[in-house]
Each structure stands twice: as structure tokens, then as C-alpha cells.
Amino acid sequence: MSLPRLMVAAPASGHGKTTVATGLMAALARAGHTVSGHKVGPDYIDPGYHALATGRPGRNLDPHLVGEERLVPLLLHGAAGADVAVIEGVMGLYDGQIGGDGFASTAHVAAVTRTPVVLVVDISSASRTIAATIHGLCTWAPDPSQPPVDVVGVILNKAGSARHADEVVRSIGEMVPVLGILQRDDGIEAPSRHLGLVPAGERADAAVALDRLAGQIAERVDLERVVRLASGAPGLAGVPWSPSEALGFDTLVPRCATGDRPRIAVAGGRAFTFRYAETVELLRAAGAVVVELDPLTDTRLPDGTTGLYLGGGFPEMHAAELGANERLRRDLRTAIARGLPTVAECAGLLYLCESVRGPDGPAVPMVGAIDATAEMAPRLTLSYRTATAPTDNLLARAHEQVTGHEYHRTRLTRATTGDAAWLMPDRAGVATHSLHASYLHTHWAGHPQLAARFVAAAAAYAGPDLRHHGDKDAGPGLVDLAVNVFDGPRPTWLDRALADSLAEVDAYPDAAEAERAVARRHGREPADVLATAGAAEAFTLLARLEQWQHPVVVHPQFTEPEVALRTAGHTPGQLVLRHGDGFRLDPDDVPDDADLVVIGNPTNPTGVRHPAPVIRDLARPGRLVVVDEAFLDDDVETLAGSRLPGIVVLRSLTKIWSIPGIRAGYVLAEPEVVRALRDLQTPWSVSAPAIAALVATSSDDAQHEARRRAAELERRRRHLEDGLRELGIETVPSTAPYVLARTGEGSREALRDKGFAVRRADTFPGLGDEWVRISARRKAVTDDLLGALRSTHPVLRKPVGIRRSGATVTSLSHTER
Incomplete structure (x- = not known):
């Protein structure tokens, strides 16, 4: 194939290659040529200037990254439709x-x-010696069996005067044509910093400076002769690179569960300027819709995002702005904790850390999806790498090798835990089935399988099934440890009250008696009580109560409040508690502008109980704090017993009284809140059996029975925890009638094969498939489960040992209470 082209080279760095090459591209483009810009090596910054000069993507040609055999195909691909290619x-x-x-x-x-x-040669410090330098570059052949490179011209840079330039030109003679001379004050150098030039995307004056440079090159360099020399380049054998052919198929459009194509958000803007053009082309060829995300200005992930690509750049230089974009940081932290397929290279790795310290100033909070911090390093890391994947992960398979490069002047001050992304000297980074974060830059044209796997994961991603309930995990023939309903018989008096209530079904139900009974039970006024058709109705009413500006749900927990908020048209945020912090709440992590905060106590499915003072600390003017006390059967740390400004307490009878088929619950709040909720409530939504249950379970005898049941459940839970610990299975210390256990990925299916149903945990924000929730049952049932675990656990996958989330904020739906 015919392709006019020239390579712009120099004796060493600092001679002006980038200035001249970019100026040539711009001058040729302004002269009416369609120019394709290319860069030898892995550098991202120069192609940014090339793109600005040509109006086309700047591209890289690097045999280490893509293989020698792909250089010509990639050159032909990038230069398709161009009159001339200029390669720096x-x-x-x-x-x-x-x-x-x-x-x-x-x-x-x-x-x-x-x-x-x-050749571009800086002549500022020599004259006739320049000719010797050029002669050596033109004639030296490192491999005697191969001819030297074809040097067809030279541009002299930084001449001190006309006499100085004439001396150099005379010494060169007829050795090689001199195509142009740039005076010392002609060059325009881009500002530089710790990693070289400042990217064009970060310079507001870049376009103006480029226009000036193009004018000077056009004035001082013989462009017509440059074009003639480029046109003399020999033809190229080969065909242009094709992203679809590189992937091994002509068309592949994977579909998400919704039937839509996967949508991958690719970070851009001033802080994330580094990525190879072929990366996006491969993602699109693999079937993805690519949308841009600017972490400096966008406050949310684009709608429908099923994958996230965070490439290279300078987050350390924009740390203050990135840190100030708190809403996006929370959104990303939540999405990654929920398993959003995410690839982060170098700058992306730093951005996902807990904090980054720039060249000057304090550490600034970042996304917090990775339990590490970063700061400037004393020296630059710049090296080609051949890296091996230690385990199967989002991008790679165990023992798979890739080529890449490192280019950074930062370091992690606290190493990540868990499996490394690649086995490299510093092993910095982490990889799971949904996250791949590393300092290593890879060129996916050299490893197209990485793009294919990423898009496949994005297509499969649906996020947690937020309407999943524990009863979906149970089934015929399975021992049910998934549903949190007390498995003993109901009290006779409760069954009698429910049966008697059927005699009243010929009249519309009136919940006033039930509300008075609940008020007596908690020492409150009847005006503080609203009977509801379970907590689900309460969440729906609360979602409709106000035009909430920034509702936040604390997770992991029951996700019905998010369903209700979304149904009401809100976009709820999430505060995802950390496993590394014991899933405990720090009130300071709740955004100051949150006007609705929903938290479970104890939290489902962790069983962690939050102290009452911690929850009270969340209250402030203009904010409603909703506490779901569904499992606070022993009333320890309850907020139900007194009227507290801005605090709403929800209770449900479903679990302790074994009546999930009768939706019975209530709200305890300030009278004005209760009145507003009552105004929204559908008339007669609380049935006669639910009213009877509320009355019956509010008596003194009922509370004695409730405490007895709570004590029984505690004994069962302790027996379960002790047995799991003996098997070496990690658990979260619980105060609820269940235990969150880290049995390893695939354990739920293995137990199901043995006849036991446990609650999947990957539908809870902040948790993954390696966790399950196990209900506390009678000793004999628990012992049977432990026996099954004893026989299956050695063959299960080892639990993943990294923190999967940080404190966060975004959205969700319905899981089991």
C-alpha cells in the first residue's frame, strides 16, 4: 500500500522532536493536507499534541506493547484516509x-x-561538529547485515544567528538536504513538570500556541520538499489493522439483561488525558457503547453505565478538584462496591485509592474503593514490563502474560490487600472478578482479549438484584437457612387473635386501637404512632413525604427503602460501610447535605448493632433519620422509647412472631411527621389481622415472650458462630438472628447441592459472592449445616482478601429483611 510518510528523529531527547513534529503536522494540515500523527514508544502526551495539530487521533507505534508484526497494520489503520503520515x-x-x-x-x-x-538537531552548542553527528546517524548500522536508516533530510533547531546557521549548513554540505532552520527564539516549548510535557488537554493556550508554531514552521521549513520526500517512501506490504478482526470476529454485540448494549464510561477531561485510541475502538468493536466521563466536572456516572475505564493522567495535579467532587466519588465507590466492572490504569489506580498527596499540600480524599493511599515518590518510575497475572480476574487469566509500561512518579504508601493485578516488582494494584487496578499501562491492540473480557463483563453486569428476597434462595427439599423468620410455633394467644380478627372482616379496619397499644408498649403518645402494612409501606410513605434533595441509605442493609425512593422519583445515595471497619458507622461519613438518612439497626445482613448515641448524632435541623429496627427484638440500643427530634423508628412483626404473610408494622415519630405520613397513607391499608397482631404483641405477656425468643435466637446464633469459627470461616460479630459468613465464592451453590439454602449476599451493596448470610436455627439444624460445610469448604474458593468498598453514595432496591 502506498502511504507518504516521514519519521522525525533526533540524536537525543531535548533536540526539539516534539516541537518540530507537531509543528510540521499543524503546518501541513493548514496547507490543506490530511495528516496522520504517530508516536514511537508508549508516550501519551505527544499524541495529544498531534491530535490537536491534525484533528485526528494521535497514535502510538511500539513493538514492545503491540508486537513488531502489528506496527505496519497499526500505521496503515491510523493513517487511513490521510495524505501523509508524520511519525515522531x-x-x-x-x-x-x-x-x-x-x-x-x-x-x-x-x-x-x-x-x-x-533529523531534528539542536545546534545551539556546536557548529561544524553537527556535521559529524549527522554523518554518524546517517551511516552507522548497529547490525552490519542491515542497511542504516534512510535519513532524507535535516531540520536545524535553535540556531544562534544567521552566521552560526551558515557555518553548520556549509559543514553538512551535500551529505543530506537541510529542510529548514529554526532560530533559538522560534521554538515554542510546552510547559513541563514531573512527568515531562504538560498535556495539551490541560493547556488553555495550546491551540493558540500551536497556530503560532504552525506559522513559524511553514515560514522556515520547506514544506513542499517535505511532502516530496514523504511521497518517496516505499510501499508497505500488509493490511490495515482492524479492531473487530483483532478480536477474532466480524461482529459481536453482547447484550445486557435489559437487551441494551453494555455502556462503558471512559474517564477523560484534564485529569485523565492518557489512553490509546485503539482502546476505545476495541471496546466499540466488541459491542460496547462508549461514553465519556469527566471526573472533574461530572457528578454522577452516566445513566446505564455497566463498565468503567479509568486510564492515565495526572490526578495528583488535580487532586483538590477531584476530591471536591464528592458526589461522583461516592457514586463511583458505591458502583465499584456493587461489582461494576472497572479497569484502572496508573492514574485510575490513584483515583480509586483512599487519598492522594500531590507535589505540594495535604492528602486529598479520593474514591476510596481501594484500601491504599498514594503520594509523590522521590524518583520517576519509567520502564517497559512483561507482567504475569497471578490469578483469574476481570481482565486476565492465571499465568497469562502481557507487555506494558510503567510511567509514574507516585507510590502507594499503604499497599493494597488481596490478589495483585500483575506480578511486577512493586505488585502495586489489585484485581478481582470485577476490578482491575494497576500501575501498568497496556496497549490493548497488543492484547485484544483484555478488551473482549472487559466488554463481556460489562454486558453481564446488572448490579445487585435489589429486589431479591431470602425466600428466593429457599425452595422445596432444601433446609431453609435463608429466610429470617423464627422457625418455632407461634404463641397460642397470637393464633387466637388472628383467627378472631376474621370475624371483623365485614367492617373497614380501624387501626386506632393498635396505635394506642403500640404507644403503651413503648411509653409513647398515640400521636407518635402510625400503624402500617409492614415496613414496606412505611418506606413508601417516607419516600413520598418530601421532595428529598439528597436521600442517603446506609449499607449493607435491607434495600426496600431504595426501591421506595426510586419509585417515588428520587435518586438515593448510598453510604456503604467498610468490612475493614467492622461495618460500623462513622457519622462524619454521612454527607452534610443529606436530608434523609436511612439505616438499619442491627444492620442486615451484617448483624452489626450501632450504638444509639451514634444514630442520634445523625440528627440535625432539616434532616430526617429513619432507623429500621426490624431485628432489635431485645430492645438494646433502641430509639423507640422516646420522642426524638428528626428521628423516625420503624418496627415490623414479621420475623420474631413468624407472620410474614400478615404485613404488620408501625412508625414511631414526632406527631407532625406521623400526621404527614398518615395523609399520604391509602385508607384502610392496615388489615384487620395486622391490627389484631399489633394489639396482641404489644401486651406485657407478649413482651416477655419476645424477650424469651430473642434469648433463644441469641443462643442459636452463638452456636452457629462457634461452629463456623472452628471451621476457620470468617464471620462478622452479630447481634441479630443470623450470621454473615465469608465461606468463599461458589459456596452457596455447593451448599445448595447438599440440600441447604443460605441467603446470597451479593445483592447487598458492599458485599460479594464470597459472603453468605445464615439464619440461626435449632442446634440440630445448625450441626447438619456445619457438617455440610466441613465436607465442602476445602474445595471452595478461598475468600477474597481485599476491601471491596469504602464509605459511599448512589442507589438500589429490595432485599430480604
């Missing part, structure tokens, strides 16, 4: 991978692509 070299002409005998050097890529070379 890297370092000195013959400088490549250390120890690689010039592998991945400018000369290597020029030889493989048969591209003529134009």
Missing part, C-alpha cells in the same frame, strides 16, 4: 529498550515500517 520518534535515533540492542527504538520502527527519517 523517541529519545535518540537508536535508543530503545535497555538491554534490547535498540529494540523499540526510532530506528527499529523506521526499519520495520520502511519510513524515511528527517
